[in-house]
Amino acid sequence: MSIGQSIAKLPLFVVLIGISAAAMLLPSIVALGQDDMPTSRVFFYSAILFFILAMLLGFVTTSSARVQTGWTQLITLLLAYLLLPLILAFPMDAAMEDARFFTCYIDMVSSLTTTGASFFDAERLSDPLVMWRATVAWFGGFLIWLSAIAILAPLNLGGYEVTSEAQVQGLQTRSAGQMRAASPEQRLVKHARRLAPTYIALTIILWVLLMITGSESLAALIHAMSTLSTSGISLNGQIGSVGAEAMVLIFFIFALSRRSFTHALNREYPRRMLKDREVRLALAAIVIVPALLFLRHWFGAVETDTAQFSDAVASLWGGIFTVASFLTTTGFVSQGWDAASQWSGIDAPGMVLIGLALMGGGVATTAGGVKLLRVYALYKHGLREVEKLIHPHSVAGAGRLGRRIRREGAYIAWVFFMLLTLSMxxxxxxxxxxxxxxxxxxxxxxxxxxxxxxxxxxxxxxxISFTGLNDLAKMLLAFAMIVGRMETLVLVALISPRFWRG
Incomplete structure (x- = not known):
């Protein structure tokens, strides 16, 4: 029996505990390299403890007869976001002096959901602890990749409901057929084998590129992991040089469309990406919003006679990088962003960044928000309604999938948007x-x-600092992070009569 077949027989939550135990070795190694033996021992012993726990749970659950479906895995995923941070917070609580386990738990929820909000002051977090937060977020990012494709896609959730039909070898295949074609365990193992090498390789490549641009090794690794997971966790609060920001900007593409990492890298890759609906919408936002901000800054500088070419370039670059960062819900801020505000004498347009974060990145990526495909469906529906006002008897093209996006897709996208508004x-x-x-x-x-x-x-x-909030506010935010990560439509599906009848 292969390793993949053995893992497939284990419950998903047991596998996640085992992976969490293995992940604890990384901050242990970092602490060992910095001669921080107490922290290194805490993470090493915790890794052994929870690996043994995973083995024991594996022995207990392997022999039991289990019938897993996509719905049971979906509720397991929800429980993972609620319960797994209890395990992830254990070494963090033990490594920090005078830390409350409750705060460590909330911080791990933030990391696992790739939110990246820190509930501790920066001076209280040593390098190994920041590394642990980035590792948990990186692990959470891969969990999102895997669960979106292996769990949510067959159930027409997580953004896939906008199209509800997938192209398989040139044919339109409904998701019900995909679910009958393979068991949930087989889908998880199959997609994990395919996605894990890509996710790891992309992280290593960005790590090396950031070191080439002059970033310190540990900071480069944390920024690489944070970029791929869109968590925005940083060792020192800044990416570094403009060259480092440029490298990170390139890798934002993997948070804009799932096709950026699910398709082979060949000669057709650039053309295919430029034809992708989500990528085109993202590029439009990344071009138009910084241009408007640049003109706004430019006119402000002209009025005060402070316009200089170097400041203009810094302002434009700061706008491009920061807009792309918040569109992917990563949250890195360019060094040129503050320079642009000081140059123009106008406050930073925070509401623009809020709107970009709400818009979000691609479906089945680590980005949050409404998602670009839903925004695209609403845009196409609105455009079609305007055309019908001018030409009531016109017939739109774009084929079967295009009609699906404009009609049912836009309807479901609007429902999701309303649910998100009510949640807010x-x-x-x-x-x-x-x-x-x-x-x-x-x-x-x-x-x-x-x-x-x-x-x-x-x-x-x-x-706004998360550290000064009371316990009730922290708990509410932790629950909001889980709702945002799982998406409101998924939670509604979980409480539907169809789920409980199944």
Whole structure:
């Protein structure tokens, strides 16, 4: 029996515990390299402890008869976001002095959901602990890749409901046929084998490129992991040089469309990516929004007679990088972003970044938000309605899939948008009940639901810190992060009568 077949017989949650135990070795090695023996021992012993726990649970559950479906794996995924941070927080709590386990748990929820919001002051986090947060977020990013393709896609959830039909060897195959073609365990193992080498290779490539541009090795690794997972976790708060930002900007493509990593890298790759709906919409946003911001900054500088070419270039680059970063819900801020604000004398447009985070990245990627495909469906539907006002009897083209996106796809996208709006209103009211003002509650809610932790620092007039919140507000935000990561439509599907009858 192969290793893949053995793993397929284990419950998904047991496998996640084993992977979490293995991940604890990475910060242990980092701490050992920095002669931080207490932290290294904590993570090493924790890895052994939870690996033994995973083995024992594996022995107990392997022999039991289990009938897994896509729905049971979906609820397992939800429980993983709720319970797995309890295990992930254990070494962090033991390694930090005077740390509360509750705060460590909330911080691990933030990392696992790739939100990246830190609930500890930066000076309290040593390099191995930052490495642990980035590792958990990186692991969470791969979990999103895998679960979206192996679990959500066959159930027409997670953005796939916009098209609901997939192209398989030139034929339209409904998701029900995909579910009958292979068991849930087989799909997980198959897609894990295909995606894991790609995810690891992309991280290593970006790590090397960042070191070539002058970044320190550990900082480069953390930024590479944070870019692929769109968590925005940083060792020192800045990516580094413009060259390093340029490398990170290139790798944002993997948060804009699932086709960037699910298709082979060949001669047709650039043309195929440029024809992708999500990529085209993202490029339009990355070009138009910085251009408008640049003109806004330019006119402000002209009025005060402070316009200089070097400042203009820094402003334009800062806008391009920061817009792409928040569109992918990563949250890295360019060095040129502050320079642009100071150059023009105008406050940073935080509301623009909030709108970009809400818009989000691609379906089945690590990005959060509404997702580009849903936005594209609403745009095409609106465009078609305008055409019908001018030519009521016109017939639109774009084929069967195009009609699907404009009609049923746009309808479901609108339903999701309304559910997200209601979720925002609910969490804003609950956070306001804890004593927060309207602006703070709004920014924190959007930051959590879109899994864009760094948004809290730049979305308002002043930076908002997660560390000063009370326990109830932290718990509400943790739940909002899970809702944003799982998506409201998925949670609604879980409580539907169809799920319980199944």
């Amino acid at each position: 209103a609910l969490f804003m009211c609950l956070l306001a009940a804890t004593g927060l003002d309207f602006e703070t509650a709004m920014i924190l809610t959007i930051s959590a639901l879109t899994t864009t932790g760094p948004l809290a620092a730049v979305g308002g007039e002043t930076a």
